[in-house]
Amino acid sequence: MLTITHIFYLIGALLVGTAVLDARDRRWSVAGFWAILAVPFLVGDQIRDAAKAGTRWPAQAMGLGVLALALLASLHRGRPVDDGDPVAREASAARLGNRLFVPALMIPALTGALVLDAKYVHSIATRWIDPGSNTLIALGLASVVALVAALWTTRARPIHGLTEGRRLIDTMGWPLVLPMMLATLGGVFAATHVGDAIAKLVAMVISTDSRLACLLAYGLGMVVFTTIMGNAFAAFPVMTAGIGLPLLVKGHGADPAALGALGMLTGYCGTLLTPMAANFNIVPAILLELRDEYGVIRAQWPTAVILMSVNLVLMDLLVFR
Amino acid sequence: MTTYWPLLGVAVVIAGFALKRNPMLVVVTAGLVSGIAAGKSPAELLELLGSEFVKNRTLLLYTLTLPVIGVLERAGLRERARAWILGFARLTLARLLIAYLALRQLLSMLGLINVAGHPQTVRPLLAPMCEATATRTFGGLDDEARERVRALAAATDNVGVFFGEDVFLAFGAVLLIQTFYDGQGIHLEPTSIALWALPTAIAAFAIHAVRIVVFQLRLERRLARAQVVAPRPPPPAPPAPGTEG
Numbered sequence: 001m002l003t004i005t006h007i008f009y010l011i012g013a014l015l016v017g018t019a020v021l022d023a024r025d026r027r028w029s030v031a032g033f034w035a036i037l038a039v040p041f042l043v044g045d046q047i048r049d050a051a052k053a054g055t056r057w058p059a060q061a062m063g064l065g066v067l068a069l070a071l072l073a074s075l076h077r078g079r080p081v082d083d084g085d086p087v088a089r090e091a092s093a094a095r096l097g098n099r100l101f102v103p104a105l106m107i108p109a110l111t112g113a114l115v116l117d118a119k120y121v122h123s124i125a126t127r128w129i130d131p132g133s134n135t136l137i138a139l140g141l142a143s144v145v146a147l148v149a150a151l152w153t154t155r156a157r158p159i160h161g162l163t164e165g166r167r168l169i170d171t172m173g174w175p176l177v178l179p180m181m182l183a184t185l186g187g188v189f190a191a192t193h194v195g196d197a198i199a200k201l202v203a204m205v206i207s208t209d210s211r212l213a214c215l216l217a218y219g220l221g222m223v224v225f226t227t228i229m230g231n232a233f234a235a236f237p238v239m240t241a242g243i244g245l246p247l248l249v250k251g252h253g254a255d256p257a258a259l260g261a262l263g264m265l266t267g268y269c270g271t272l273l274t275p276m277a278a279n280f281n282i283v284p285a286i287l288l289e290l291r292d293e294y295g296v297i298r299a300q301w302p303t304a305v306i307l308m309s310v311n312l313v314l315m316d317l318l319v320f321r
Numbered sequence: 322m323t324t325y326w327p328l329l330g331v332a333v334v335i336a337g338f339a340l341k342r343n344p345m346l347v348v349v350t351a352g353l354v355s356g357i358a359a360g361k362s363p364a365e366l367l368e369l370l371g372s373e374f375v376k377n378r379t380l381l382l383y384t385l386t387l388p389v390i391g392v393l394e395r396a397g398l399r400e401r402a403r404a405w406i407l408g409f410a411r412l413t414l415a416r417l418l419i420a421y422l423a424l425r426q427l428l429s430m431l432g433l434i435n436v437a438g439h440p441q442t443v444r445p446l447l448a449p450m451c452e453a454t455a456t457r458t459f460g461g462l463d464d465e466a467r468e469r470v471r472a473l474a475a476a477t478d479n480v481g482v483f484f485g486e487d488v489f490l491a492f493g494a495v496l497l498i499q500t501f502y503d504g505q506g507i508h509l510e511p512t513s514i515a516l517w518a519l520p521t522a523i524a525a526f527a528i529h530a531v532r533i534v535v536f537q538l539r540l541e542r543r544l545a546r547a548q549v550v551a552p553r554p555p556p557p558a559p560p561a562p563g564t565e566g
Contacts (some may be wrong), residue, residue: 041378062372069349071346092396143385147392180377183501187369192356230338257513264487
């Protein structure tokens with residue numbers, strides 16, 4: 001049976017390959033970063049099994065690895081890696097035309113097809129997929145098939161899958177890992193009962209019997225936290241552990257999927273409002289040589305505020321079905 | 322009895338991000354502070370960090386899409402996306418920006434988040450095209466108008482990518498929501514989360530498209546008024562350029 005562990009091995013292999021290529025270029029701290037990151041994908045199951053059996057040191061070593069990742073990340077930024085010959089790319093784009101989009105389209109299309117098949121048809125294609133996490137396995141499989149299609153369409157050599165993957169991974173750098181790190185923080189907050197403490201504090205301010213009051217506290221809280229931190233991903237675990245989960249999901253029977261998606265998107269409205277999200281709001285003002293550093297924010301704040309209100313209404317309508 | 326000391330971790334997150342420290346360092350420090358404040362020993366804390374990190378590894382699943390995108394980029398994917406945008410050159414300002422918004426949202430929904438962006442498409446393509454179109458239509462832009470057209474181009478890119486990417490189920494936000502709930506004992510399919518991002522995606526498109534149209538109407542009116550009010554050179558003089566500065 002194909003399980004999520006096999007997909008994790010693929011990610012581990014990609015990360016190890018990236019680390020090896022970086023080590024060959026003598027970029028030691030970057031290579032070290034990706035090598036440590038490969039560990040949970042290659043031996044994650046063993047770490048979990050050991051912890052369940054009472055052997056603590058593998059998880060503790062992984063904890064040290066997490067500290068090392070944070071330190072290495074603070075030393076380094078993502079750096080653009082050579083992306084080849086622009087003239088050749090232009091010629092290839094003209095030759096291949098819209099066929100270039102087909103392999104990229106295959107990722108969502110195949111994932112969707114496999115998920116639907118596993119759910120309703122149970123054909124030979126999905127019978128050997130672990131039903132526990134079939135969407136994630138489908139996504140992994142679709143990526144592999146799409147890579148084969150991309151190599152075939154572009155007549156690239158298979159090794160380019162690794163070298164080009166590495167180029168993008170190195171260009172993105174540590175921000176690639178930030179969502180995983182934030183989810184880890186969410187877990188730590190849960191284990192230290194931060195959510196309960198926030199919920200108690202919120203309950204002192206608003207009437208938690210009122211569905212609307214809790215909803216507004218969650219939605220506006222996402223916006224305010226995102227505006228301060230410049231990052232909706234960072235606000236999500238705090239607000240959802242503190243208000244979303246205890247007050248709305250457990251207290252008022254909110255649908256967690258809809259609440260999570262709409263809560264995150266309400267946070268995105270905050271991202272449009274804040275100079276803290278420099279990559280989106282300040283850097284483009286510099287790139288476009290605007291005299292007003294806040295010109296981009298001025299151009300987008302009405303969209304953000306209107307959309308935030310629409311989102312709050314959508315939440316009220318969709319979350320409590 | 323709830324103890325409030327672990328909330329120090331939240332304070333660390335807020336202060337760290339607000340002071341623009343490295344986010345990875347801020348997040349790990351916040352976890353450590355929260356754990357120590359909750360009375361955990363260093364060994365317990367390391368174990369908690371390590372096991373939570375392993376638990377959340379599904380969040381890196383979308384790295385598997387990077388080799389595909391990388392190979393396609395090497396063969397000219399970004400150049401092809403540019404050619405599409407250049408095809409919008411004959412539209413009016415409002416239609417150009419709305420077409421770009423739609424394209425950006427659709428590409429992000431399919432996971433093609435980095436084929437466009439401020440350095441990739443807004444500065445080299447969208448902003449100059451907007452200026453050229455507006456100049457053609459309104460016969461000259463003043464500094465103020467040029468500045469606002471450029472800013473709106475950048476804003477349109479932001480709105481497009483923000484409210485498209487969440488519909489792509491391998492995107493970090495969707496997987497973050499899924500793994501967060503998973504850790505709290507609520508098991509969700511990523512597809513069900515991504516689906517709930519659709520209504521907002523549609524609303525974002527509608528709201529921003531209307532704002533673009535309003536922007537064009539106001540710009541038209543303001544430039545027309547400026548042309549009436551502004552002291553023009555006497556009629557017999559040779560045609561002066563419409564712009565000032």
